[in-house]
Amino acid sequence: MATEKPTPVDKEIELDNTKYIESETDIHGNITDCNDYFAEISGYTKDELIGSPHNIVRHPDMPKIIFKELWERIKNGHNITAVIKNMAKDGRYYWVFTHFEIIRDINTKEIKGYRAYRKMVSPHIKRVLDPLYKRLVEIEKSDGVEGSKKALEEFLKEGGEHVTIDNLMEEIHRFY
Numbered sequence: 001m002a003t004e005k006p007t008p009v010d011k012e013i014e015l016d017n018t019k020y021i022e023s024e025t026d027i028h029g030n031i032t033d034c035n036d037y038f039a040e041i042s043g044y045t046k047d048e049l050i051g052s053p054h055n056i057v058r059h060p061d062m063p064k065i066i067f068k069e070l071w072e073r074i075k076n077g078h079n080i081t082a083v084i085k086n087m088a089k090d091g092r093y094y095w096v097f098t099h100f101e102i103i104r105d106i107n108t109k110e111i112k113g114y115r116a117y118r119k120m121v122s123p124h125i126k127r128v129l130d131p132l133y134k135r136l137v138e139i140e141k142s143d144g145v146e147g148s149k150k151a152l153e154e155f156l157k158e159g160g161e162h163v164t165i166d167n168l169m170e171e172i173h174r175f176y
């Protein structure tokens with residue numbers, strides 16, 4: 001397990017578009033398993049990753065509202081997609097198009113954890129989301145998560161009435 005949080009460095013880590021970054025967590029978001037590519041990109045060893053909370057790679061540019069919405073959906077058993085900016089151990093960042101899946105107990109069907117597969121994000125999506133997320137982080141400082149949620153909904157309205165946080169997370173790939 002690793003404890004110290006790095007200082008962000010404004011340099012991007014490019015991902016290999018043929019590879020997935022994979023991880024599994026318990027119901028609280030503590031990492032229970034991951035693949036070698038996650039360790040390679042994040043700069044943490046598998047030993048450091050496994051047993052750590054998944055916010056080990058949380059980037060300060062990520063607004064709280066995205067994680068709040070994400071958890072509401074997965075806790076209710078919905079597979080979803082989100083675009084996340086993560087921070088590696090050396091402070092550099094990498095964007096990931098993340099698909100979340102629910103792991104259920106074979107017998108009881110209860111949720112026993114979650115799995116995430118991550119792919120590289122296209123430059124266009126990064127150009128749209130980077131300023132949006134940074135703006136939401138600023139709004140959270142003054143108006144809290146509720147203010148940020150309103151701003152996110154306003155932004156999505158510009159994409160058309162049918163674009164909601166719900167379908168953004170369920171079908172994000174169709175909008176970009």
Ligand SMILES: Cc1cc2nc3c(=O)[nH]c(=O)nc-3n(C[C@H](O)[C@H](O)[C@H](O)COP(=O)(O)O)c2cc1C
Nearest residue numbers: 024025029054055057058059067084086114115116
């Ligand atoms: C399967 C799974 C994968 C996750 N992957 C990431 C991730 O790649 N980056 C990230 O910042 N948070 C990820 N999270 C969300 C974290 O658990 C956490 O909610 C988030 O980092 C916000 O942390 P905070 O509440 O301490 O601010 C993941 C959660 C789950 C269940």
